[in-house]
Amino acid sequence: MRMSELSRRSGTSVTTIKYYIREGLLPPGRQTAATQAEYDEQHLRRLRLIRALVGVRGLSVSAARDVLNALAEQTGDTHVVLGLALGAIRLAEEPAADSPETAEVDDLVKELGWNVHEAAPARAALAETLTSLRTLGAPLHWRTLLPYAHLAEQTASVDLDQLDGIEDPLELAERALLLTVLLEPALLALRRMAQENESARRHGEH
Amino acid sequence: MRMSELSRRSGTSVTTIKYYIREGLLPPGRQTAATQAEYDEQHLRRLRLIRALVGVRGLSVSAARDVLNALAEQTGDTHVVLGLALGAIRLAEEPAADSPETAEVDDLVKELGWNVHEAAPARAALAETLTSLRTLGAPLHWRTLLPYAHLAEQTASVDLDQLDGIEDPLELAERALLLTVLLEPALLALRRMAQENESARRHGEH
């Protein structure tokens, strides 16, 4: 298909598609002449994925590029694929100065007995939140996070159940990405609704 | 205290503080002369809260203003305060065209028996994610979300437990805000780590 069809079927303007190609989010089409190129279903699929990551999840264009590139290169086993999908987000963060909270996160992970990479960005994200809360005068002891962590364990188990039975490595990788990244706003939305419901149940006059 | 002290103690430049005052995120100081004003601990506290919302959570300045204003106006009971804190995020979204997924979300909420406001932005967020997944050719039936929803219920319960015993309405409101909004990246980080761990347990060679 030509660029105009790609544009029409994806609901993205031609200029925006050109921009994504320039930025390396979308591979260029297969050149058929000096000023003609051909695009296929892969391009359409990838373009829709970009719009979902950028639009729904709010990823930056450069973060989306990192994720997609990691995805395209990887055809290994589930564990590696998933790890890549996870790690690619916020990859470009600075290592973050060692706060006292880094040690707290270590304690938490140790207590849980989790097998988590030492350099996982999630560790830093967690430490940063704890630091913020302390600075705000509302410090949270890491033990307070234990119930949340156990719920996260169960959530992760549900996540991986959904990947069971997918054979094709590429499909597996993409599915893992969708489940991890795209489902995040949905999970937060569920939490908000559950909070509203629970709050009404405990204190409300509904 | 003067602006320079406010700046020093908050780690925020004077010009940025002025910018926040202009934008209505921070109330102006108490004027003591034509070119002098006085700031207090409330200002410092609020400023730190702003930095946390904008920096850690990545809220836009206008979203942070909406949240903080809702917080400042509210001194009612837990339920109302929490509802405000929840609703204020993504408040300025357009109502979002009625997709087929809106009905799916209704089904989900009905099945769960949750008491959730009809216009809650979380409903739209959830519908949007489902729409994205369908567009990407990886549709997710709302029943698939049920296990996640039950985990969200338990998470919300832990959330509200933490607010128990706080008497001061202002403190309650602020704490609710922190728990809801600021804890979000931490919960996602826990999920990522749990995924990595579970993936290693199931498929890994670690």
Add this chain to the structure above:
DNA sequence: TAATCTGGATAGTAGAGATATCCAATTCTA
């Protein structure tokens, strides 16, 4: 009193994420 600091106003900056315009080559349409 002189140097510094203050709040407030206005203007300017940097980066992200597109958009718009131009061009020569190519392809559709009549």
Add this chain to the structure above:
DNA sequence: TAGAATTGGATATCTCTACTATCCAGATTA
């Protein structure tokens, strides 16, 4: 096959957000 429309690619321009810098008259400090 002529002429209009479209294409890919390059470059320039735009809009928005979140700051940042400068200026100034009045206030404070040394």
